[in-house]
Amino acid sequence: MPLTRSPTKPSDEQEAEASGFKGFDSSTTEEMSKMERMRGHLEWQLGRIEVMFSNQAGDMNAVRTIADRLKKISQQYDHLYAQILQAAAPEDIENLNTQYAEYDDKVYTLTTKIEARLSIHTPLPASPSPQSAVTVQARAKLPEIKLPNFDGNIRDWPAFRDAFRSLIYSSDQLTDCDNLHYLVASLTKDARAVIIELFRSMEPAL
Numbered sequence: 464m465p466l467t468r469s470p471t472k473p474s475d476e477q478e479a480e481a482s483g484f485k486g487f488d489s490s491t492t493e494e495m496s497k498m499e500r501m502r503g504h505l506e507w508q509l510g511r512i513e514v515m516f517s518n519q520a521g522d523m524n525a526v527r528t529i530a531d532r533l534k535k536i537s538q539q540y541d542h543l544y545a546q547i548l549q550a551a552a553p554e555d556i557e558n559l560n561t562q563y564a565e566y567d568d569k570v571y572t573l574t575t576k577i578e579a580r581l582s583i584h585t586p587l588p589a590s591p592s593p594q595s596a597v598t599v600q601a602r603a604k605l606p607e608i609k610l611p612n613f614d615g616n617i618r619d620w621p622a623f624r625d626a627f628r629s630l631i632y633s634s635d636q637l638t639d640c641d642n643l644h645y646l647v648a649s650l651t652k653d654a655r656a657v658i659i660e661l662f663r664s665m666e667p668a669l
Contacts, residue, residue: 509533615657
């Protein structure tokens with residue numbers, strides 16, 4: 464009766480070779496097998512994200528969540544790929560680059576679709592209305608400032624002088640006669656008596 468042999472489990476070297484990694488020595492084969500399994504898991508996650516986006520493209524909150532997950536997975540894959548390249552044999556680099564390019568193309572395509580979807584549903588800044596675009600210089604009606612009186616007390620002179628200059632004398636709309644009228648109207652008591660006497664003394668000369 465012929466003897467039958469039970470199938471033997473493939474060695475780590477055989478697993479690595481089946482995955483496309485042919486140039487590993489015995490010291491790196493186990494680690495490379497682990498990284499290869501991780502790479503396959505990340506590729507599976509990318510496929511899941513593609514399906515999720517297709518099913519929930521109309522839900523903007525879901526699309527934003529998918530975008531975040533895609534970014535994290537892409538970063539993990541890039542980090543893993545850098546580790547694999549450091550441990551890989553030179554004859555395996557070309558095959559690894561091909562695998563990475565395929566993965567990167569899928570990430571780029573999905574990222575472009577997600578960004579396009581988000582841009583469509585992102586509200587644009589409100590355009591200014593014609594009324595708001597025109598600057599209207601409107602001033603609220605303020606209480607009228609009353610010109611203070613001056614009765615001749617020297618202590619009140621600086622305040623009266625400054626107020627008269629600001630409200631009356633500095634105005635371009637008033638003539639010299641207007642200024643004089645406002646000055647006389649603001650004087651009381653001794654100050655008013657002095658200015659009236661001054662006018663009377665000037666009358667013969669006029």
